[in-house]
Amino acid sequence: xxxxxxxxxxxxxxxxxxxxxxxxxxxxxxxxxxxxxxxxxxxxxxxxxxxxxxxxxxxxxxxxxxxxxxxxxxxxxxxxxxxxxxxxxxxxxxxxxxxxxxxxxxxxxxxxxxxxxxxxxxxxxxxxxxxxxxxxxxxxxxxxxxxxxxxxxxxxxxxxxxxxxxxxxxxxxxxxxxxxxxxxxxxxxxxxxxxxxxxxxxxxxxxxxxxxxxxxxxxxxxxxxxxxxxxxxxxxxxxxxxxxxxxxxxxxxxxxxxxxxxxxxxxxxxxxxxxxxxxxxxxxxxxxxxxxxxxxxxxxxxxxxxxxxxxxxxxxxxxxxxxxxxxxxxxxxxxxxxxxxxxxxxxxxxxxxxxxxxxxxxxxxxxxxxxxxxxxxxxxxxxxxxxxxxxxxxxxxxxxxxxxxxxxxxxxxxxxxxxxxxxxxxxxxxxxxxxxxxxxxxxxxxxxxxxxxxxxxxxxxxxxxxxxxxxxxxxxxxxxxxxxxxxxxxxxxxxxxxxxxxxxxxxxxxxxxxxxxxxxxxxxxxxxxxxxxxxxxxxxxxxxxxxxxxxxxxxxxxxxxxxxxxxxxxxxxxxxxxxxxxxxxxxxxxxxxxxxxxxxxxxxxxxxxxxxxxxxxxxxxxxxxxxxxxxxxxxxxxxxxxxxxxxxxxxxxxxxx
Ligand code: WT7
Numbered sequence: 001x002x003x004x005x006x007x008x009x010x011x012x013x014x015x016x017x018x019x020x021x022x023x024x025x026x027x028x029x030x031x032x033x034x035x036x037x038x039x040x041x042x043x044x045x046x047x048x049x050x051x052x053x054x055x056x057x058x059x060x061x062x063x064x065x066x067x068x069x070x071x072x073x074x075x076x077x078x079x080x081x082x083x084x085x086x087x088x089x090x091x092x093x094x095x096x097x098x099x100x101x102x103x104x105x106x107x108x109x110x111x112x113x114x115x116x117x118x119x120x121x122x123x124x125x126x127x128x129x130x131x132x133x134x135x136x137x138x139x140x141x142x143x144x145x146x147x148x149x150x151x152x153x154x155x156x157x158x159x160x161x162x163x164x165x166x167x168x169x170x171x172x173x174x175x176x177x178x179x180x181x182x183x184x185x186x187x188x189x190x191x192x193x194x195x196x197x198x199x200x201x202x203x204x205x206x207x208x209x210x211x212x213x214x215x216x217x218x219x220x221x222x223x224x225x226x227x228x229x230x231x232x233x234x235x236x237x238x239x240x241x242x243x244x245x246x247x248x249x250x251x252x253x254x255x256x257x258x259x260x261x262x263x264x265x266x267x268x269x270x271x272x273x274x275x276x277x278x279x280x281x282x283x284x285x286x287x288x289x290x291x292x293x294x295x296x297x298x299x300x301x302x303x304x305x306x307x308x309x310x311x312x313x314x315x316x317x318x319x320x321x322x323x324x325x326x327x328x329x330x331x332x333x334x335x336x337x338x339x340x341x342x343x344x345x346x347x348x349x350x351x352x353x354x355x356x357x358x359x360x361x362x363x364x365x366x367x368x369x370x371x372x373x374x375x376x377x378x379x380x381x382x383x384x385x386x387x388x389x390x391x392x393x394x395x396x397x398x399x400x401x402x403x404x405x406x407x408x409x410x411x412x413x414x415x416x417x418x419x420x421x422x423x424x425x426x427x428x429x430x431x432x433x434x435x436x437x438x439x440x441x442x443x444x445x446x447x448x449x450x451x452x453x454x455x456x457x458x459x460x461x462x463x464x465x466x467x468x469x470x471x472x473x474x475x476x477x478x479x480x481x482x483x484x485x486x487x488x489x490x491x492x493x494x495x496x497x498x499x500x501x502x503x504x505x506x507x508x509x510x511x512x513x514x515x516x517x518x519x520x521x522x523x524x525x526x527x528x529x530x531x532x533x534x535x536x537x538x539x540x541x542x543x544x545x546x547x548x549x550x551x552x553x554x555x556x557x558x559x560x561x562x563x564x565x566x567x568x569x570x571x572x573x574x575x576x577x578x579x580x581x582x583x584x585x586x587x588x589x590x591x592x593x594x595x596x597x598x599x600x601x602x603x604x605x606x607x608x609x610x611x612x613x614x615x616x617x618x619x620x621x622x623x624x625x626x627x628x629x630x631x632x633x634x635x636x637x638x639x640x641x642x643x644x645x646x647x648x649x650x651x652x653x654x655x656x657x
Pocket of ligand 1: 314391416419518525528529530
């Protein structure tokens with residue numbers, strides 16, 4: 001069934017869930033917010049920005065004269081960390097809980113805003129002592145522990161630029177990101193707890209830095225989380241705890257220009273090389289704080305908020321580290337996996353901390369659905385007031401399950417569409433206003449202008465599929481790709497004149513509500529994480545046995561999409577090659593080593609040929625048909641139309657199981 005056909009069915013969704021009267025009456029965002037933003041978009045954003053503390057107030061909201069390089073609030077100065085910490089303490093909220101940390105083994109730690117501020121000040125002084133200057137890059141490779149947040153805040157506080165690399169990435173991926181950013185310092189931990197045991201991180205850092213591969217790195221700061229035995233390079237490696245204990249407790253946050261860079265976060269694109277997405281300070285903090293408050297209906301000082309994302313992804317940046325702290329929220333962070341020690345763990349945490357707002361991904365929701373309602377029956381989830389979803393389209397069944405089983409049939413669901421590049425939520429219901437319908441992300445937030453266009457860039461009306469574009473600059477937009485301004489223009493701004501091209505297909509229904517149709521480029525979405533087909537293909541062909549590889553995303557019940565690879569082996573290695581099963585395991589391990597376990601293909605088909613057009617382009621559409629186990633589509637443009645018979649013949653003969 002085509003995506004087009006599927007969406008036709010979805011568009012006939014008749015169910016509507018309006019917020020209760022009480023919810024609507026008490027909601028942070030009230031209906032006039034849409035009119036206010038429409039009336040004067042830039043003034044609306046300026047108002048949001050004025051909710052922050054400015055060391056020096058801005059007088060100009062947007063400078064778009066050098067489009068697509070935007071400057072927001074650019075004659076103003078602020079300190080991001082001051083906004084997240086100091087001002088709350090100065091306002092008398094020092095005793096409010098900022099973080100409830102739940103370790104995977106059940107160990108816990110509570111940080112008030114004052115506690116967090118003290119730690120961040122000490123960490124900032126450590127960075128200064130290590131010679132970190134404003135603008136210097138600091139790479140982080142951390143488990144989901146409070147020190148990760150403290151480190152990010154400290155880097156921001158001194159005006160340096162963090163580049164967080166998700167702890168699931170391999171040493172090679174870490175090394176290439178450190179090199180690209182030219183990081184001077186790496187902050188890591190010996191390891192973290194995952195699935196009941198210590199999972200080490202420091203060895204990957206050692207491997208990444210070995211043989212002078214990353215000559216810019218001067219020091220490695222190591223948090224002792226698991227008391228594991230780790231290798232140590234004297235002069236380079238330093239224990240985090242020791243350094244913080246020695247550090248001065250006072251640090252005065254200085255203001256930086258609103259356009260001062262805040263962080264780089266690498267994400268997959270259509271080519272093999274990850275893109276270092278660059279974000280800056282004032283606009284980013286403005287939009288993350290505004291969306292966090294309005295989309296999740298955060299009543300700070302009352303609500304307990306929990307976003308399950310890791311700090312290694314944009315969701316962890318915007319909706320764990322920056323938005324919530326800027327808003328003075330009380331939040332939960334959890335170190336481990338949802339199934340440790342069993343699938344009740346998240347629900348135990350919700351009950352224990354009386355979580356009111358939960359933000360997670362469809363892939364997790366579908367995993368729980370598979371286990372069944374029993375995972376939640378022992379727990380009291382009645383504290384939940386708002387539910388959020390992000391990362392990929394949420395199918396109506398999962399949406400309804402989320403609403404009924406987790407939300408007790410009362411909590412509004414906000415399906416939030418955005419990207420690493422957008423920095424903050426762009427499309428979402430507002431929970432006290434929108435009558436939600438299962439599967440739709442609804443409308444652009446106040447202040448955001450989106451359009452769905454055809455190949456010629458012309459807006460298509462309701463009911464027609466097209467490309468999702470953003471028509472006006474927004475405060476938390478990416479400021480570029482690190483070190484590659486041309487690629488920034490080319491990737492996002494060249495396809496449609498004057499519009500940002502998101503890479504997603506979308507459609508408005510007759511009510512004007514948005515439905516996301518998935519990626520339109522060679523990017524897959526596995527468990528809400530973007531992976532590029534080109535990146536995995538290049539990892540596969542870097543193995544000496546592999547001559548050629550083609551990767552496609554196939555529909556998967558739990559992860560949304562799964563990685564499926566087709567490989568041609570080198571005949572020169574024929575005698576060393578074992579069974580297809582062994583080969584498959586070997587290549588999956590190879591991809592895990594090159595990129596990380598998240599990129600491991602679910603299935604590898606060993607084939608003798610790949611379907612190509614006369615000009616030599618691989619026809620992924622046909623491979624997708626094979627991967628999704630349906631009849632092969634039109635093969636008339638193939639250079640050799642018998643190739644697909646050979647491929648399916650070999651697969652059906654069971655050669656690959
Ligand atoms: C891509 C961005 C934004 C944080 C997590 C992912 C897909 C994201 C939704 C949604 C349908 C969604 C898009 C987008 N996506 N949210 N609510 N409905 N699709 O960040 O890794 O930068 O991926 O995720 O395809 O382009 P990311």
